[in-house]
């Protein structure tokens with residue numbers, strides 16, 4: 001080691017020290033700060049953005065809303081919070097969710113614990129005492145007993161490598177990095193590339209403004225009308241009077257919201273019952289259409305019934321049958337990519353100034369100063385919107401240089417796919433916890449409740465270590481291996497692996513194709529985590545001071 005290395009090591013040893021560093025100030029990071037502080041642990045949060053909000057700070061594209069009902073997609077840990085805040089719509093806009101997050105941050109005095117404009121660039125384990133040295137792009141260095149990665153599964157935006165993209169002379173905006181002042185497309189010729197949730201929400205709004213809109217679609221997506229509406233004071237009062245029961249159902253559910261599937265399996269229901277159930281769920285709106293019947297995501301025949309109903313609905317609103325053919329997915333079972341929720345998405349393609357281009361039929365060849373060229377023709381454009389998604393689950397963690405035992409790097413360790421135990425711990429990386437990481441239900445559940453559950457588990461684990469005189473906790477390699485097998489076993493019993501989804505890493509060229517989530521259900525997962533803790537953190541090695 002060079003003398004400079006030694007000098008810097010000793011300087012780092014004198015760096016300020018806290019019990020926990022939390023990376024990210026979205027829902028998860030904010031709750032972690034609140035909970036760890038409440039339990040008397042000194043905690044510092046680093047947030048790359050200038051404000052709180054995480055995904056809801058960045059994703060402010062036109063039409064951005066949550067696809068989980070607002071009354072469920074908010075903190076449950078404090079009845080005072082859920083009683084005091086009043087949501088205005090069934091599905092909250094990005095702006096309203098961000099207002100809510102700011103309100104919580106103020107109410108719980110969280111800002112004082114957060115460094116903003118502070119991107120964590122590395123976290124390095126000191127094996128002698130199982131502590132972490134965390135470096136920030138501001139030059140700050142902090143030592144911590146625990147590092148909690150509340151970095152969010154969908155926070156590394158993906159920009160495809162279209163040749164010539166940087167030569168385009170008009171505006172380019174990624175939905176995940178939308179300008180705060182907004183974008184006015186009035187009188188403009190606009191392209192949207194990508195038809196996932198972000199594209200499907202923004203396309204109808206952009207179409208309202210633009211002179212011409214060209215939508216470049218690679219894979220058509222299933223999208224169900226959101227059925228959004230304003231909440232009346234009676235709606236709000238009914239939810240608030242019944243919040244405890246609503247939350248109880250959510251905690252015991254498959255996805256973290258109080259949905260109950262039809263009592264029969266799809267093919268046990270008569271054709272009339274089936275149709276009525278699909279119609280009722282369709283009218284209620286949103287992603288839960290894929291859970292109308294409990295077997296829809298495991299039984300191909302059941303799934304096909306839902307798909308046929310869906311196809312009929314879409315053909316009913318798209319005027320041109322050739323356009324409808326392009327818009328209706330045929331390459332994956334319904335629900336195996338996250339179902340999108342929309343407001344007038346399909347109707348938008350009936351408008352004369354909106355054109356749909358399948359880049360499967362006519363791929364994008366290049367972008368130049370004036371627009372996009374496909375194998376068929378050139379499109380003159382003033383603006384390009386990239387609704388091209390994320391390097392999900394692992395992308396953000398891979399950007400941080402996380403160095404564990406023996407100098408092993410997390411990004412190398414995960415080269416063939418992420419390895420975690422319960423989505424919470426990683427072998428070789430003691431005292432580092434993930435919130436909503438790969439191997440947890442994460443995005444398959446209500447992310448707010450999921451974050452609360454993870455943070456509570458982590459805080460309990462730290463309490464257990466302190467109470468019993470341990471300095472560290474580390475996932476056992478065998479437990480990680482077995483958990484991966486378990487996650488794969490459960491995924492393979494469903495239809496999910498049949499889709500080239502971001503759940504599978506399939507949207508990122510070169511990313512290993514593995515199903516990155518625990519699909520056994522939110523309540524089942526929480527029970528497993530509880531059992532592991534109750535058994536003295538079975539599958540984790542508890543470390544004594546050496």
Ligand code: N01
Nearest residue numbers: 065066067160194195196197198218219338387388389507
């Ligand atoms: O990203 P996506 P997203 N050439 O990956 C296409 C959550 N979310 O930001 O499907 C051409 O779904 C890509 O095509 P393909 C939610 O969990 C929630 O929309 O890979 N096209 C796809 O059409 C969601 O699932 C909400 O073939 C290219 C699109 O870009 C997740 O975030 C709102 C391409 C990307 O879709 C991600 O959603 C928004 C290329 N080279 C997001 N590369 C709500 O709560 C990619 N594409 C409602």
